[in-house]
Amino acid sequence: MTGAPTRILLVAPTVELTDRARALGVETFVVTTKRRAGLEHIGHARMTLVVDDLSDDQVLPVVAAAHRLTPFSACVSLTEYGLEPAAAIAAALGIRGVDVDAVRRTRDKALMREALARAGVSEVAAQECVSADEAHRFAQRHGYPVIVKPVDGVGSAMVRRVDGPDDMARAFPDADAAPAPRFLVEQYLTGPEYSVECFTVDGAHTVLAVTEKHLIGGAEQAAYVELGHTVPAPLAEPDRAAIVALTVEALTVLGVDGGPSHTEVKLTPSGPRIIETHTRVGGDYIPDLVQRVTGVDLYEQTVRWAAGLPVSLTATPDGGAAIRFFTPTPGVLTSVHGASLISNLPGVVRHELTVRSGDTVPPVLRSLDRSGYVLAVGEDGRAAMALCKRAVGLVRFESDPAVVARRPLNA
Numbered sequence: 001m002t003g004a005p006t007r008i009l010l011v012a013p014t015v016e017l018t019d020r021a022r023a024l025g026v027e028t029f030v031v032t033t034k035r036r037a038g039l040e041h042i043g044h045a046r047m048t049l050v051v052d053d054l055s056d057d058q059v060l061p062v063v064a065a066a067h068r069l070t071p072f073s074a075c076v077s078l079t080e081y082g083l084e085p086a087a088a089i090a091a092a093l094g095i096r097g098v099d100v101d102a103v104r105r106t107r108d109k110a111l112m113r114e115a116l117a118r119a120g121v122s123e124v125a126a127q128e129c130v131s132a133d134e135a136h137r138f139a140q141r142h143g144y145p146v147i148v149k150p151v152d153g154v155g156s157a158m159v160r161r162v163d164g165p166d167d168m169a170r171a172f173p174d175a176d177a178a179p180a181p182r183f184l185v186e187q188y189l190t191g192p193e194y195s196v197e198c199f200t201v202d203g204a205h206t207v208l209a210v211t212e213k214h215l216i217g218g219a220e221q222a223a224y225v226e227l228g229h230t231v232p233a234p235l236a237e238p239d240r241a242a243i244v245a246l247t248v249e250a251l252t253v254l255g256v257d258g259g260p261s262h263t264e265v266k267l268t269p270s271g272p273r274i275i276e277t278h279t280r281v282g283g284d285y286i287p288d289l290v291q292r293v294t295g296v297d298l299y300e301q302t303v304r305w306a307a308g309l310p311v312s313l314t315a316t317p318d319g320g321a322a323i324r325f326f327t328p329t330p331g332v333l334t335s336v337h338g339a340s341l342i343s344n345l346p347g348v349v350r351h352e353l354t355v356r357s358g359d360t361v362p363p364v365l366r367s368l369d370r371s372g373y374v375l376a377v378g379e380d381g382r383a384a385m386a387l388c389k390r391a392v393g394l395v396r397f398e399s400d401p402a403v404v405a406r407r408p409l410n411a
Helices: 015-025 040-044 057-068 080-093 100-107 109-119 132-142 167-171 235-252 284-293 299-308 338-344 381-393
Strands: 007-011 026-031 047-051 072-078 126-131 146-150 160-162 183-187 194-202 203-220 219-230 259-269 271-278 322-326 331-337 349-351 372-377 398-402
Touching: 007 057, 007 080, 015 026, 015 040, 015 072, 015 299, 026 040, 026 057, 026 109, 047 057, 057 183, 072 299, 072 372, 080 100, 080 183, 100 109, 100 235, 100 271, 109 126, 109 183, 109 235, 109 271, 126 132, 132 146, 132 167, 132 183, 160 167, 194 235, 194 284, 194 299, 203 235, 203 284, 203 372, 203 381, 219 284, 219 381, 235 259, 259 299, 284 299, 284 322, 284 372, 338 349, 349 381, 372 381
Parallel strands: 007 026, 007 072, 026 047
Antiparallel strands: 126 183, 146 160, 146 183, 160 219, 194 203, 194 259, 203 219, 219 322, 259 271, 322 372, 331 398, 349 372
């Protein structure tokens, strides 16, 4: 590829990725599905390749033909469903991309647990199960409660804490489906949760931030969905160092060799344990929080890494940033008050409310069930989160709880 033009192929890209590529003058091609082909930001690409789905048999022949005409230098994606196709394309064409086996280990939570266990890193009792009976037998060996989640799930959908055998069947709603869905059952880990935002170049991992995660969940609700995030996490230095060291070790074991990563960690009484990791940036505007605090734009650095341009990962820490989500009581909203007051709060840099009177608010069982957010900055992470909570508290929701949108657990 020496001397070839810098062209990168983006798989199902986000607007942030296409915007940064355009700003850097990097020539981009896009491969996407018919459902997403009309998204406006895709129009900035030199060419868009449209397929029915992102399976290998659909994608590889199309991109191979395009590559012969206009060779690509790299193939990347930052969307969950685009990660594995992008890695497979890069491997097939012999161009820059994240190692395909590493992506598969991180996309498949059972494979991730197996790889870490073989290396003796962050060992957590876990087993892939296809039925409630099989999961109950695992729980009898390791004790309740346990966590049940789809092997390839995203957005916290269908992640459940199961406290006893009577609740197990509800975590396997499609037990009679063909083929049977794949679930991972894990021992329940106690302690606060964090995520580690990292960027890797040639196998060298640079940790840019540790994020504190605020979760909906507990005894009153078995679903685990993020309620907010704080950067930097308010951690004692020994705890931060332990979380960082474990994350770097896990990324190395899993074979992550390039690009951004987002790793979720529980700080248990026995030390940190990996929950899962992803070869992409975090969701929920975490890259925005990281950039506001460190000055590093993860989207820009991803394009630079893909295009073979110099990557700058030098952080210049400045204050804190946080995000908090709205989670009104489930029901039909009869009125919403106070949203206009949020803009008057110094430090609030972005906010959005996605519901209004007449809308039906579902129970929060996945990330998409939240009803908007407030993003704020402060002198440190705690101050930023305090401002977010104050802003969220200004909005008053009135609803009729008699009518609740009860989405099935497998929706």
